[in-house]
Amino acid sequence: MASILRIIAQRLALGILTLFVVSIVIFAAVNMLPGDFAQAILGQGATPEAIKAIREDLGLDQPPVTRYLQWLAGALQGDLGNSFAQANFASFAGTTATANSASVAAQLGPRFENTMFLAGVTAVIAVPFSIFLGILAALYRNSVFDRFTNIFTLSSISSPEFFLAYILILFLAVLNPLLPSLSNIYEGMDFGDRLTKTLLPALTLTLAVTAQLMRMTRAAIINLLASPYIEMARLKGMSPMRVIVKHALPNALAPIINVIALNLAYLITGVVVVEVVFVYPGIGQLFVDSVKIRDIPVVQACCLLFATAYILLNLTADIMSIISNPRLRHPK
């Protein structure tokens, strides 16, 4: 147990270092993009005076290193800064932005919650479904069922997500109006409604991640079938299903857990296309919009969030792998 705690502490320390590096890289990358927030928001007809005013207002006229250090100082105190865009819309509307509504945290919070909800619903459907498919494919390997499952999951992972999304909309929303095709989610919705509206994007994402999960499960199990202890289980007269579920699967967990973690990370960070198709108010859309208008504080915060998700999920996967291995759980 002490060793697990040490691993966690090490990883967390490394994770914080990674976050720091990520923040520098993102800051530098956004600064290298042509134009800045002032130009992006005012368009081509903007007068130099107007641009200068906005720049001064937002502190964009200061050297990048100073701005980064200011941002870092704030972030370390838990203040991720204010969104350029929100602050400006507020001032155009004649009001001053309250620190609350324009803050990056206020912008990100609900969006992130939605993204987590979508990822959660998808994971609850996709993980058991793909592991089950993987087990069946391993059990009936090289059969018609195995081949069909492989073809089906491979075709779904090979198709672009928006295409899958439209096909699902066609069959589940247009031809058979079972589910709403728009996922307009707002705060205060009750859970049932929210779930119904999230179901179509979740199914689309399920199709996108199933292939990898299912094929890894299948491969990890088949990889073990030549082991002496599997032969032993068969020689004890155990049924093929029991051999796979009871004898092979527990030993195949480590690679499966790692693939699950990678796919969950993808669900949190990489689903912008699906969000656009279903107008789902997730974090991906916010991120893309913010890059477009060079809203650096929001971009920074999104990136940090994504990086954190990756780090935490991988850490969880490592810990789960350790827990699933009796050699590490019960040292001699």
Place this chain on the structure above:
Amino acid sequence: MSADDPLLSVKGLKIEGRSDETWNPIINGASFDLQKGEVMGLIGESGAGKSTMGLAAMGFTRDGCRISAGTVMFDGVDLVTASAADKRALLGSRIAYVAQSAAASFNPAHRLIDQHTEGPTQHNVMSRAESEADGIELYRKLRLPNPEEIGFRYPHQVSGGQLQRAMTAMAMACRPELIIFDEPTTALDVTTQIEVLASIREIVEEYNTAAIYITHDLAVVAQMSDKIKVMLKGDEVEEADTRTMLSDPKEEYTKSLWAVRSFQRPSKPAVHTSATPVISVQNVSAAYGKVPVLHDVSFDIHEGRTVAVVGESGSGKSTAARCITGLLPPTQGHIEFDGQMMPLDYRKRDRMQLRQAQMIYQMADTALNPRKTIGELIGRPVQFYMGLTGNEKRRRVEHLLEEIELEPTQYINRLPSELSGGQKQRIGIARALAAEPKFIICDEVTSALDQLVAEGILRLLAKLQDELNLSYMFITHDLATVKSIADEVVVMKDGRVIEQGPKDDMFTPPHHPYTDLLLSSVPEMDPDWLTNLLNERGVDNIGDAAVDKM
């Protein structure tokens, strides 16, 4: 089925294996009967088809194999034609299997007792609680330490010999009428082997279980079985009851098996006390991380001599070799070569120093790069150490192949996969010779080989020693090998040298008690050997128990 029908009757069994898109015969028609409670020993060299036969007696073939003809009648059911479900009902409950490596054949993810009770509960023979109680009782009968508690451990927490007994207990869980033992003691040390052999024999007798005991060790089979069947490359050679087979074998092949251990090197005169040893290990201690493995180990190896280092697994034999080669720098002490101190870390040794100590490994299979030809494998050290290239290099490689008695033109372009086990080991020897060393470490070089092949390797090593005046450090746990090749013997236990001296002294009493235990634990051909030994030592003082008391 009447009372005197055999329990198992195999007739005209043929098995084929698939390779290179065709079916090749593995067993060419084997027949035998096994009565209730009878133990048959099945012996032959690797590749003789023993394991395949053993599994086929359960109606089971490995992937890529098939039973192409014959019947396997078990209590009136033909296992060749029976449905998978019918076979599953018999397997585990009435026919059980004990595998060669218990460490690999227990599922690492489950506790021993969970694996033990799986059979009885799944076959509806006993409830989980009954089976658990019964398991503990069986552990006690098999003299496992802490029978109450040991089942609740995971396989990796239990030693090899104990696992092998736990596996025998697991096979007994449903009280089967037939158990197939597939080389159950091959992977064990001699002292542990006795314990397991005695346990198996006792429990098989107690429950009147019939058994097929597969092994390549004649002395072991002599202790265990009522009758013996000899196999050679898928063919039956002969079958007879144990005593007849031992005293009066009919076939030439059987006689040659019986005669294997005849190779014996003449003793050499004693070493001058003033001579400088080729390798001198002086007060070496070593550790893996923080775990100490060697404690104050010292021994000398003189020119043209073979020093056998013997001991059980975990005694520090191979670690001592790693210290000499510099792979594991010792924490204390030093290594001298020809009277010169050697840097402890191999990275600090120059090419000349590296050249002088070469190694030959146990598993020639894994020690040779499978993608390089024999010429490249041997040519590499020729070029690296001796700086030869082009035609000179080729001539040297050819010469080395001649030394190891392989025809150069025939072998130089082959890949390791195209050689037999013995030939691969010869390539390992040639590769070591390529550096023209004075000293070679042989780490269990014959233990993965069949006896006849191993003898060929030993003869070759002896010949090379005479020709090139080589010194060998010969690591082994096989005392028969020690007898045939060694000049001096170093006995190790728990990282310490227990006793050392010239071979003749070591094999004549009085011995150190541990050496005595090792020597007396080597099975002999006499079928009464185990019984006599057990009587001599007393039931509570065999194998493990005896080691623990020292």
